[in-house]
Amino acid sequence: MSSAGATVRASSARGYRLPDLWRYRGMMWSLVVRDLKVKYQRSLFGFLWTLLNPLLTVGLLVVVFQHIVRIPVPDYWAFLISGYFVWNFLTQSLSSGAYIIASHGALRRSVAFPSEVLVISAVVSRLVEFMLEMSLALLAITVFHHHGAPASLLLLPVLVVIQLVMTVGLLMPIAAASVFYTDVQHALPIALLSLFYISPVFYPATMVPEAVRQLYFVNPVAGLMTLFHTVLYEGRVPSFPLLAGTAAAACALFVVGYVIFKRYSPTFAELV
Amino acid sequence: MLCRGVEKRFHHYEHRTTSLRELFIRVARRRPITVRRAVFTLRDFDLRVERGEGVALIGDNGCGKSTALRLIAGVYRPTAGLVETNGRLAAVIELGVGFHPELTGVENVGLYGAVMGLSRREVAARREEVEDFAELGDFMREPVKFYSSGMQARLAFAVAVVCASPEILLLDEVLAVGDAGFQHKCRERLRLLHEQGVTIITVSHDLDSLGDICRRAVWLEHGAMRMDGDLATVVDAYRAASA
DSSP states (O other): OOOSSOOEEEESSOOOOGGGGGGGHHHHHHHHHHHHHHHHTTOTTGGGHHHHHHHHHHHHHHIIIIIISOOOOTTHHHHHHHHHHHHHHHHHHHHHHTTHHHHTHHHHHHSOOOTHHHHHHHHHHHHHHHHHHHHHHHHHIIIIIISSOOGGGGGHHHHHHHHHHHHHHHHHHHHHHHHHOTTHHHHHHHHHHHHHHHTTSSSOGGGSOHHHHHHHTTSHHHHHHHHHIIIIIIOOOOOHHHHHHHHHHHHHHHHHHHHHHHHHGGGHHHHO | OEEEEEEEEEEEEEEEOOSHHHHHHHHHTTOOSEEEEEEEEEEEEEEEOOTTOEEEEEOSTTSSHHHHHHHHHTSSOOSEEEEEEESOEEEEOSSSSSOOTTSBHHHHHHHHHHHTTOOHHHHHHHHHHHHHHHTOGGGGGSBGGGOOHHHHHHHHHHIIIIISOOSEEEEESGGGGSOHHHHHHHHHHHHHHHHTTOEEEEEOSOGGGGTTTOSEEEEEETTEEEEEEEHHHHHHHHHHHHO
């Protein structure tokens, strides 16, 4: 009658460990499907919005930064879409995932499961949308920009893994903080807006003055965006220090974020 | 199911810093960030329930019954002590079992099944039985936000009892909102589960309806166990004390 193999549970000070999460993949997937369903149901264009929205933004940015501000980058559209969807994934994950614990309060108070599942499901939902956008961008870049597929594209899965680890690492402390502090809803939008300007989203990192370049790359998102620009737009293999440095920063963010999250997650059920 | 020396401490916050601005001011002035005083909700809670046993938790409002259930369900982590459960556990602690208001009844059944660790095929196989039991008809295809509380209780019970097919069932006064017909049906179902050897732990103020399922009762008072024993004896003592 019982299908979930291990149902013996001892609850004390110790909580769930990272490997335990694998048992909750069914739940995670269910949450993802539900999230996408709720987001797009009863809207006229449905899932089309996931493409329409960023495409309209990209169009707007191309008009402004190619024709008005005139950023000196050939094939500006190709440059922009090689990184913009990564940026979009990051902001969407952070802003929609920040309140994921509170918005699942009833579930959190009724059933025992690791809270990480909620955070990861929020990111995976955005990943589904990102994959869709990215495949279109990839198609456009290979056909109209490179007229072929450069070998550097093989690195793309590695970059996506770095992007995922970094996003989950950033989201965990934000999601935990939003349970305790209402500041998050005021601070997050301005933080994301600042990040948009201090990261190479609509301009290449090479435009940043040499003198402050090193300081500029302290921001791990700058490294991530530059990786995508190099691999997708330039079609080159990125330098090892950049790749390894960004991967290390992503891992560090994940570890710190995870420790903070684990420190506070046992009390979520009492507070939401 | 075993609870050994379980203690759950909640804090009453006389002052709690909930904004960063205040945090900075308080740190700068070297004032404590939070001023709290422990309120003991549950202490020295020892309870051993054997497989197939039916136990009723009784006591006044705020005595710690629901806290005890949430600790057993694993939703709350004990401040001290140990809670052990052996078997698939389902709990109906508040109205609904964590339903998502925007999803339909059917979709919520699927989500809950996934949360309980059932495969999609297992959920599909039990869906019809859940729908039959809940008797919600076409409302199963409506978002749960349009449900009345009685309808939510129906779906919650159906989902927890039929879909999850638990070996340990925790119920917190869920039957109170259902109509008489449904209450009767649930009681029949609980009796059947009891015969099949499902462990049932319930919180109820409806003392007369507990008889066929629970032989044993635990009386909680101000977070401490006041009495543990035969249902009739404990209920009589509780009534005598309340009168």
